[in-house]
Amino acid sequence: MTTATTPRFVRADGPDKVTGSGRYTADLTFTGMLTAKFRYAEVSSARIVRLDVSAARAIPGVFSVITADDVPDVRFGPFVQDRTLFARDVVRFEGEILAAVAAVDAPTAQRAVNAIVVEYEALPVVTDVEAALTPDAPLVHAGWAGYGAADALVRDRNDASFSSIVKGDVDAGMAEADMVISSRYVADGCHAAPIEPRAVVAQWEGNKVTIWTSTQVPFDARAGVCETLEMPASRVRIIVPHLGGGFGGKCGFHYEAHVAALARAAKRPVKLVFSRREEFLAPDRRREGIVYSIETGVKRDGTITARRVWLAIDNGAYTADSGFFSQIAAMHALGPYRIPNVSAEAHLVYTNHQPSGSVRAPTAPQSCWAVESHTDEVARAVGIDPVEFRRLNAVDTGAEGPSGQVYGEIGVQQCIDAATAAAGYGEQLPDDEAIGVAIGWWPSFSVPSGAYVKIDSDGSGQIITGAQECGTGAVMTLRQLAAEELGMRQEDFELVYQDTSVAPYDMGATGSQTLFNNGRAVLAAAGQIAEQLKNLAAEQLEASPADIVLADGQASVAGTPSKSVPIAELAAIAAGGELLIGHGSGAPPGPPSLQGSSCVGDVGMAAWVGPQFSGHAVRV
Incomplete structure (x- = not known):
């Protein structure tokens, strides 16, 4: 059962935020501070033939201009080391950073950015995830095989990370079914778009740097600075002032090292604040687009006998923290249902789009949307009410998941009952109203704290x-x-x-x-x-x-x-x-128990009911 503890009280940061007295990264100022601007690539896929910053460096008021030649030649990435701080030799997405400028003010920095000369040699552009997996597709990373990568990743050409889940015999399960329903779904990518644009301030004292930044993960940001600038952690300090939202888009390591390198070269504090346009152009944390093919075998009484899923995730040009996305997408695409025979194949695919990354339960909303839309199709095909179909097949405490995990107290059935009761499901409705139902789910990760x-x-x-x-x-x-x-x-x-x-x-x-x-x-x-x-x-x-x-x-x-x-x-x-x-x-707990291995016109939402099962709830 869900239990609650402790009464409400005023948030410690509430008065600062509602009165405007709280300080965010962009609010920080230091004596002699400079303004940073980036030079972005205007093309999606090209070889850099010429990158000339001499005119930019000659502009009065410009203190530093740096490129890949001015920082250590380090490839980084938590799963695949496929990226450098600045584009080196090849541009792989529009918005990739070519150079950085620090100047006395924003207009001067922008003039310097405009003075940077870049010449390109066009390369093939890869934009379709399914075509990218074909044997003759152009390679986004010609040298992919030489990159360092996590041992657990299965990679091949444009397939940056392949994962599969197999349980039972899916072919036999399909043969046992009275009917097989197939569906295809395409989910587009999108941006996290927090209210606060990204901002970074860096200041050096001797050989130590303090970086104020709008990140959700300061220790990861510190690790990124240490790796790319080849510094020990003891000389890098990350401080996060008030954070104006993130939604996952500010996870990972972003621009802290760029600004720190600029500040070191300029011998002045440097501040970078993104414009709203830059928020959409440059960040490497957009929600990933995904293509799904889902096939379900079902008996006439509503029992699901098998499910086969194939999906391809648009990784974009670099892997960032998306190396585990194929695993999590495969799990979610099979749904929170008791299915004896399953097969899921998930591919994380390089394209010349902006890199994907953690944005609010990566891959889960798209996967839940696809599998729940498909579940409605299956229920309709066998003539069973969609709520009753879910009640019949949803997992419950003690059920075995697709990966063999035996679930503890999970609460799916309770959520179905609470949602339908609150929404008045089954009651008479006006002709222009209807009630839809879907199940969403997401695990809580166990990490050190x-x-x-x-x-x-x-x-x-x-x-x-x-x-x-x-x-x-x-x-x-x-x-x-x-x-x-x-x-x-x-x-x-x-x-x-x-x-x-x-x-x-x-x-x-x-x-x-x-x-x-x-x-x-x-x-x-x-x-x-x-x-x-x-x-x-x-x-x-x-x-x-x-x-x-x-x-x-x-x-x-x-x-x-x-x-x-x-x-x-x-x-x-x-x-x-x-x-x-x-x-x-907060040491991670042990691993879980395993067992074996038609509408025309506008549609509006008048109300939404979403009960959540969370175990022990802390009232805030």
């Missing part, structure tokens, strides 16, 4: 964490968890976060996992302090630590609430000896 909690001598607390806040609720939920564990108020705690030189590692605001992983780290750290407080209280109250209860800012003896001592007083005592500091890790 760390936190420190400390109580100062006056009884106030600090939570020091690598967690991010861009809508995740970290500024609320982490304080709630610590307060509940220690019997204190949420407002007793300050959150110190979004700074890689202060906090322990955290994956960042990605994968819908902040509370799940970092929350466990905060609870573990607070639990250590709770034990310290109980020991201190036991000495003061002449009781056993096992009998001490922490609540309402007091440490009291169970059953004798009048026999108590304020937690603030215990903190003052601890300041002269054992400090109240705890540390915790």
